[in-house]
Amino acid sequence: TNFKSADYSALVEQSTTVALGETEYKYNYGEERDLLIPTRTGYDFMGWKCSVSDEILMQFPGKYYNTNSVTYTAVWERPTLYVDPTATTGSIYEVNNKQYVYGKNLFSTITDALAAAEEYYTISLLPGTYAEDITISTANITLAGPNEGIPYNGSRQAEAILSGTITVSANNFTLDGVKYTGTKFTTTKTLSGLSILNIISAAKVFALNG
Numbered sequence: 001t002n003f004k005s006a007d008y009s010a011l012v013e014q015s016t017t018v019a020l021g022e023t024e025y026k027y028n029y030g031e032e033r034d035l036l037i038p039t040r041t042g043y044d045f046m047g048w049k050c051s052v053s054d055e056i057l058m059q060f061p062g063k064y065y066n067t068n069s070v071t072y073t074a075v076w077e078r079p080t081l082y083v084d085p086t087a088t089t090g091s092i093y094e095v096n097n098k099q100y101v102y103g104k105n106l107f108s109t110i111t112d113a114l115a116a117a118e119e120y121y122t123i124s125l126l127p128g129t130y131a132e133d134i135t136i137s138t139a140n141i142t143l144a145g146p147n148e149g150i151p152y153n154g155s156r157q158a159e160a161i162l163s164g165t166i167t168v169s170a171n172n173f174t175l176d177g178v179k180y181t182g183t184k185f186t187t188t189k190t191l192s193g194l195s196i197l198n199i200i201s202a203a204k205v206f207a208l209n210g
Contacts, residue, residue, distance in 0.1 A: 034059055035072075042120030042140065044079055048072040078142075079121045081113045082106045085128035093126070110134050110143070110162075117141060124148075125178065127158035134162075139170040140193075145178035152200045159200070168194065175199065 035048055035058060047056035049072065056075055082093050082100045084107075091102040100106040107113040110130055113123045114137075122142040136143075145160035159179040166175070166185045172193035180201040187194065 038074055040074075040076055042078060043076040046075040046077050049075050079118070080105075080124055081117055081121060082124050082126065083110055083113045083130070084108060084126040085130060114138070114141070125160035127160055129161045129163060131163045133164040134166055136166070136168045136173045137170050140172045141170070142174040142176065143178070144174075144176050147198060148177035150177060150198055152198060154198075156200075 037045055037058075039045070047058050049056050051073070057072070082095075082105065084091065084093060087093070087102050087106055087108040089102055091106060093100045093106050102108075105116075107116070109132055110123065110125070111132055111134055114134060117123060117138060119138055120140045121138075122144055125143065125145045127146050146158060147154075147156045147160075150156050160177075161179045161181055163181045165182055166180075167188060168186070168191060169188040171191050173191070174195040174197065176195070176197040176199075178199060180199055185196075
């Protein structure tokens with residue numbers, strides 16, 4: 001999803017031509033205006049990224065300078081919860097200038113994160129050992145370790161190690177980038193969209209229906 005400054009021509013007027021061929025635009029109303037907020041299933045809208053400044057904006061500026069047309073592109077993020085096995089009450093984990101607070105969007109167990117997760121959430125696991133049996137009962141969940149996207153024989157960092165059983169009863173579950181030392185990964189019924197990617201695991205632990 002994107003738009004160009006010209007798409008908001010009803011709101012802006014070209015006022016003056018200045019040095020270096022830059023063109024100044026400003027709002028007819030002389031103030032910043034809120035931009036439209038688009039929606040996309042399974043994602044949070046973070047703002048509009050400006051092709052000139054790389055700023056992510058929720059408001060169209062009162063004025064700006066540009067040498068060419070300016071394009072604003074929607075920035076999306078999948079809702080994410082973090083799990084740190086060492087987290088306790090009061091813990092805060094910060095990534096990409098965003099804080100994750102214990103008990104809200106940071107948890108010490110995968111089970112607690114799954115209880116808080118809704119459809120289309122990503123649960124991101126920090127390195128450590130997770131000695132718990134987990135059940136995936138919500139559709140479109142991604143469980144991602146520190147080595148998400150890195151092959152089992154690639155250059156991997158410290159692992160999130162899952163040592164309990166994993167039971168899946170919902171469609172479109174993705175497990176990516178963890179080390180699995182448990183003895184049983186199973187589904188309760190025939191499911192669609194099950195993806196197991198970039199896993200280090202012993203053989204013959206996956207008992208899948210369908």
